[in-house]
Amino acid sequence: MYSNSNLSAAVNKISEILSEVNKAVIGKEDITARVLMTIIAGGHILIEDMPGVGKTTMALAFSKVFSLEYKRMQFTPDVLPTDILGFSVYNQNSGTFEYKPGAAVCSLFLADEINRTSSKTQSALLEVMEEKRISIDGKSYELPKPYIVIATQNPIGSVGTQMLPESQLDRFTIRLSMGYPDPKNEIEILKNKSSDGLTKIRQVSNANDIILLQKIAENIHADDAIYSYIVHLADATRKHPMIKLGLSPRGTLSLCAMAKACAVMSGRGYVIPDDVACVFRNVAEHRIILNHKARLSNLSAGNVLTEILKSVPVPKISV
Numbered sequence: 001m002y003s004n005s006n007l008s009a010a011v012n013k014i015s016e017i018l019s020e021v022n023k024a025v026i027g028k029e030d031i032t033a034r035v036l037m038t039i040i041a042g043g044h045i046l047i048e049d050m051p052g053v054g055k056t057t058m059a060l061a062f063s064k065v066f067s068l069e070y071k072r073m074q075f076t077p078d079v080l081p082t083d084i085l086g087f088s089v090y091n092q093n094s095g096t097f098e099y100k101p102g103a104a105v106c107s108l109f110l111a112d113e114i115n116r117t118s119s120k121t122q123s124a125l126l127e128v129m130e131e132k133r134i135s136i137d138g139k140s141y142e143l144p145k146p147y148i149v150i151a152t153q154n155p156i157g158s159v160g161t162q163m164l165p166e167s168q169l170d171r172f173t174i175r176l177s178m179g180y181p182d183p184k185n186e187i188e189i190l191k192n193k194s195s196d197g198l199t200k201i202r203q204v205s206n207a208n209d210i211i212l213l214q215k216i217a218e219n220i221h222a223d224d225a226i227y228s229y230i231v232h233l234a235d236a237t238r239k240h241p242m243i244k245l246g247l248s249p250r251g252t253l254s255l256c257a258m259a260k261a262c263a264v265m266s267g268r269g270y271v272i273p274d275d276v277a278c279v280f281r282n283v284a285e286h287r288i289i290l291n292h293k294a295r296l297s298n299l300s301a302g303n304v305l306t307e308i309l310k311s312v313p314v315p316k317i318s319v
Helices: 004-021 029-040 055-068 082-083 125-131 185-194 208-219 224-239 249-265 275-285 294-296 301-311
Strands: 045-048 070-074 086-091 096-101 109-114 133-137 141-142 148-153 174-176 243-245
Touching: 004 029, 004 055, 004 141, 004 208, 004 249, 004 294, 029 174, 029 249, 029 275, 045 208, 055 070, 055 109, 055 148, 055 208, 070 224, 082 086, 086 133, 086 148, 096 141, 174 275, 185 301, 208 249, 224 249, 224 275, 224 301, 249 275, 275 301
Parallel strands: 045 148, 045 174, 070 109, 109 148
Antiparallel strands: 086 096, 133 141
16 A cells, blocks of 8 residues: 555546646546556557547647557448558568557557447457457557557437447446536637647656556555445346346456546545445446337336445445
């Protein structure tokens, strides 16, 4: 466990990072905080929303504040797996094959409108996101540390979209929705349009800071009662009469990592049940699949998860 001074320094750094990002992403403080929380947890972010609400701006803002190597790819039906991963080219002079990196070889990869491309192309990200490496022609290439994927998708049913496979969804630590700005913040967006908010962002952190924050989160203390609470929540999704596919063990790990990151952002060296509850829906909502009975009852995944959160006893821990 890290000392209080390290946690205090981490909270100050987190506040500084969010202050810069929020210069470009107006009125979405809770969303930017959860994105940073996921980065601290060592995870990947899926943002589902209509075009034009600031998804790409937010990814760019984080890349600038950390000064990370950033690449963006627009996922369209003609994008191939080699565009993402790279490929080997034969060099006649050396008589060997040389690896030509694809778009995913960077520190922060923005997969824009990921659900507009084929399942074959989407599957190219499975190893990248899980193991943070690329395998081409029997050779593996490690990706930079930290490695972050921020993917955006338009709502299912929009023209040209298709559902992401469960294996792909499960690799995203959380799913968020930006939502429309409220009238007050939209007025601020209009006023600031002439001076792009991204140009105001200063680099106040770097890759080493992210790695340090991730190490602090990994070492945050969680009582056995917290681990039990997380497992009982996951188990409840697997046994619920309205759910066909519950939370996977990977989802349980993500919930634990996010709860620890939440504790870091609160300046605590230990996890409390509220940390778990705070991130439960964001972690679980895109991973569960409702059954036919739930759809007939007009229940959403969020409704069912809220019910589970209320039904699972909250543990009492000594701090």
